[in-house]
Amino acid sequence: MATDGAESGQRGFTRAAVVNVLGNAVKIVVEGAAGWLFGSVALLADAAHSIADLIASLVVLIWGRSSYDEPDDTHPHGHDRIEPLTALFVGAIIALLGLNLLYESAQGILHGVEVEFSPLLLGALAFSIADMYLVYRYTTVINEALNSTALKALAVDCLNDIYTSFAAVVGVVGVLLGQPLLDPIAGGFVSLLVVYQGVEIGRENVDYLIGAAASPEQRAEIVDALRSHPDVQGVHDLTVFYDGTVLEVEVHVEVDGDMPFRQAHDVESELVDRVRDLEDVGDAHVHLDPSGIGEWKERLDEH
Structure with a gap:
C-alpha cells in the first residue's frame, strides 16, 4: 500500500494531468469549430496540434501516475523511471509537432494561404490562449510540490500552445491587414522554438533513464x-x-x-x-x- 505522501502526490499528479486533458479537449473543440467555419488554416493547424497534446496528456494521466506506486515483486526498486519515460514521450511529441508546424509554415510561405477574416477567429484564439495559460499555471503550481518531469513537460507544452496561438493571431491580423503571409512566417519562428523545447525535454529525460552521473x-x-x-x-x-x-x-x-x-x-x-x-x-x-x-x-x- 502506498504511503500517505505517495498517495497525496499521486492525487495531485492525477488532478494536474486531468486538467491538461480537459484543457486540450476544450481548445480542440473551440479552435476546430472556428477554423472550419471560416476556413482558417492557422486555427485548424493549431487545433490539430492540440490533438497530439491531448494524446500526450492522456499518456501522462494513464501511465505517469504509476511512478508513485510502491515497490513490488516485479519492480523491487520502485517505478521511478516510468515518469521520465513518460516525459520523454511528451518531448518527442513536442519535437515532432514542431517539425510538422515548420513544414506547414514553409508550405504557406511558398504557396500562400486563404482565409476569411472574422472577429470570431480572434475570439477563439483569445479563449485558447486563456485556456492554456490557466492549465499551465495550475500544472506549475501543483508541480512545485511534486517536481515531476512529466508534469514539467506538460507545462512546457502548454506554453508552446500559447506561442502557436499567438502565431495564429498574427496570421489572422495579417489577413485583416491584407498581409496573409504573416501567418506562415510567424508560425515558422514559433515552430523552431517548439522543436528546441521538445529536444531539451528529451535530452534531460534520457539522462534520467540511462542512469547518468551526477554533476x-x-x-x-x-x-x-x-x-x-x-x-x-x-x-x-x-x-x-x-x-x-x-x-x-x-x-x-x-x-x-x-x-x-x-x-x-x-x-x-x-x-x-x-x-x-x-x-x-x-x-x-x-x-x-x-x-x-x-x-x-x-x-x-x-x-
Missing part, C-alpha cells in the same frame, strides 16, 4: 555532508547516478577501525540520513571501512 557540484555536496560528521576520517569510491529522477548514492566511508560495532552501526545510519536529506537524493548506501589500511589509495581520491 560535480552534486558530488561535492554529498562528500561535504559525509565529511562533516565528526567520526568520518575519509571518503572514497563514491558513485552517484540517476535512478529515475532521483539520485542513488553508493560510497565507502572511513572511520576508526576500533570503533564498537553498535556505534559504527549508529554512525552508518546517521550518514545515510544525512545523504538522503540532500536535495534530489532518493537513496544512499554507505559502507564503513577502517581508516589507515590504504586499500583505496589507488582508487578515486576524495579524501
Whole structure:
C-alpha cells in the first residue's frame, strides 16, 4: 500500500494531468469549430496540434501516475523511471509537432494561404490562449510540490500552445491587414522554438533513464555532508547516478577501525540520513571501512 505522501502526490499528479486533458479537449473543440467555419488554416493547424497534446496528456494521466506506486515483486526498486519515460514521450511529441508546424509554415510561405477574416477567429484564439495559460499555471503550481518531469513537460507544452496561438493571431491580423503571409512566417519562428523545447525535454529525460552521473557540484555536496560528521576520517569510491529522477548514492566511508560495532552501526545510519536529506537524493548506501589500511589509495581520491 502506498504511503500517505505517495498517495497525496499521486492525487495531485492525477488532478494536474486531468486538467491538461480537459484543457486540450476544450481548445480542440473551440479552435476546430472556428477554423472550419471560416476556413482558417492557422486555427485548424493549431487545433490539430492540440490533438497530439491531448494524446500526450492522456499518456501522462494513464501511465505517469504509476511512478508513485510502491515497490513490488516485479519492480523491487520502485517505478521511478516510468515518469521520465513518460516525459520523454511528451518531448518527442513536442519535437515532432514542431517539425510538422515548420513544414506547414514553409508550405504557406511558398504557396500562400486563404482565409476569411472574422472577429470570431480572434475570439477563439483569445479563449485558447486563456485556456492554456490557466492549465499551465495550475500544472506549475501543483508541480512545485511534486517536481515531476512529466508534469514539467506538460507545462512546457502548454506554453508552446500559447506561442502557436499567438502565431495564429498574427496570421489572422495579417489577413485583416491584407498581409496573409504573416501567418506562415510567424508560425515558422514559433515552430523552431517548439522543436528546441521538445529536444531539451528529451535530452534531460534520457539522462534520467540511462542512469547518468551526477554533476560535480552534486558530488561535492554529498562528500561535504559525509565529511562533516565528526567520526568520518575519509571518503572514497563514491558513485552517484540517476535512478529515475532521483539520485542513488553508493560510497565507502572511513572511520576508526576500533570503533564498537553498535556505534559504527549508529554512525552508518546517521550518514545515510544525512545523504538522503540532500536535495534530489532518493537513496544512499554507505559502507564503513577502517581508516589507515590504504586499500583505496589507488582508487578515486576524495579524501
